[in-house]
Amino acid sequence: MSLQRRLLLYLLICAPLVWGVALYFSIDRAKHQINELYDTELIRLARQLQSTVGPTLGQTEDALPPAPQEGAPDAGESDVRDLAVAVWDQRGQLMVSDREGVQLPNLPNRSGFVDESVAGRQWRVYYLQSLDGRWQVAAGQAAYERDELIYGLMVSQVAPWLLVLPFLLAVMAWAVRRALAPIADLAAELTARNADDLQPIPDKATPAELRPMLRAMNGLFTRIEALLVRERRFTADAAHELRTPLAVLRAQWDVVRRAGSAEERAQSEMKLDAGLDRMERLVTQMLALSRVESGVLPVFTEVTWPPIVEQAMSDCLPLATRRRIELACEWPPEGRYPMPLMGDIHLLTVLLRNLLDNAVRYAPEGTAVVLRFAQDTLTVDNAGGPLSAEALTRLGERFYRPDGQQEIGSGLGVSIVHRIAELHGLEVVFGTATQGQGVRVQLRFDAVHR
Known part of the structure; x- marks a missing residue:
């Protein structure tokens, strides 16, 4: 897999993960803020109800005025079915309620918030006892109302990101391609080079991440060039030095073959042996020199x-x-x-x-x-x-x-x-x-x- 595809794959995997974590914390924080806001409103509603019906409890109707009908001019966007209020006396008898409040459970001597299931729906109810204990006030709200607000906020935030995701991926692909362009340029330059071109590659306009690699490559080029110089010099020296001994050996061998007497032949053979000894020593020394100049570091x-x-x-x-x-x-x-x-x-x-x-x-x-x-x-x-x-x-x-x-x-x-x-x-x-x-x-x- 290419480096470009690998980077894009990492971005495609990491970006949704980061978004998911951010979304989780955003939902959690939004839920906390919304619950705090609505809990405050429930407390305020319960206190207002207590202060309103307290002095006239038992002297008025036992039900609150009807809620505005859906679609009425003064109803706005409200849904009063998600709100409920109720008042009980000290005997537990329902004294005041709206249509939804009838279903709220009576919890005597209970104060504070309670999460209850009412008619198959989850409700959050706030109970408030009067100071003299004569009645109990309850104000509740359907949990769905809160969740609907939270999810609506999240959708409004996430939807634009999802819509721009294809454009973001295209921009990231372009950015990755542009960021990796120096590597492609370097590969193209190396591909276009001749085998004997060992000149250092300039690194002035190279990104900082590629400079160590370029320095290592330039150092390698220098070492290869030095090795080639040694090899060429060794080859030239060997060709030059072996030419003369070989010519002398050929001449001495001709003398040996054409020797007319045993004494002349013996002298020629002695000279031939000396030439062979010189040739053997020369080859041995040249092999030793080639070994020490090979550039391979010995083990110390x-x-x-x-x-x-x-x-x-x-x-x-x-x-x-x-x-x-x-x-x-x-x-x-x-x-x-x-x-x-x-x-x-x-x-x-x-x-x-x-x-x-x-x-x-x-x-x-x-x-x-x-x-x-x-x-x-x-x-x-x-x-x-x-x-x-x-x-x-x-x-x-x-x-x-x-x-x-x-x-x-x-x-x-x-x-x-x-x-x-x-x-x-x-x-x-x-x-x-x-x-x-x-x-x-x-x-x-x-x-x-x-």
Whole structure:
């Protein structure tokens, strides 16, 4: 069901309910006011009757003058059949009455209002005792007279509302349609947009109720655009970087097929294996980079560093053994927790593996790579030559590798480290190790998380 139909349905249900409640209280209040008015008139009539017939009781006729006939010129709109008066003496004998008063019951020693059924009709009667107890006066009125007035007033009030109800519903439908017009305009604008149009939707002329939704949509557009930019950049970089290794592999395979001697074939196969290793490392690093830049937030838990260090060193151990590099890890003094952190264990393993892999790969053979944990920092030192200022500035660029490197690489490891560190509120600082020798990489909390 559409929002417009839902609002109209609620209005159609709630409006009669509200009218019904208001009508109920209006009838109740009108009944109270009318009863108060007519009760006052009955009291006044009974007192007038008592003061009029009291001095001459028993000396005049025992009946009141006849009531004006219906249609008489002086009758007006009155209906005297709904009124009755009667007077009884102390023995209960009817002394004075009109035509309707004959039927009123005699209630000796009773004063005040009584609701009685007289000749099948409900009456409200007021009884008044004389001061000396010689007679009793009663003035009554048919309850129908009061109800007729109440219902007449209510009908006169409700009838106009019922007559204008169709017009009111039409106005409400128009108002609901006008109120929901911004939603229809927004839907039309989104429908007309191209798939690559992620420009924010202006919200200046938008109703206040829709602005939170527009802000959320604009934020979503921004995130989608950033994701598309990353994906396009990743695709372009992958196409660019994979083109050369594939061409080299094809050329090396041609050399292997055309090798004339066993020695030449062995050398060609070694070069082909090296090319395959470079291709495997490039694809692995690109998949890792794609994962950390996917925009999906990792699930953070309390980090326990020893298993992460053990896994990362195990992954780097074959390269360290080949290059005769010693891997070492220094922990903080007993009683101090090494760099407390909430993070993703798998991503932190990738980060530490890339740091150790770069340190081992570019350290001189026969040296050491040391991983040090402090209370709020993590550092990796090797004995390689210090990097130039230009190299330090460009570290982290995708597919950038300083000149003169002998080991194979893709130039993506530092980019991956930067991205994972950013996700964990860390920053990566490159510098020179102690005594101006070697390269040091330090992980520390960024300015926001310090």
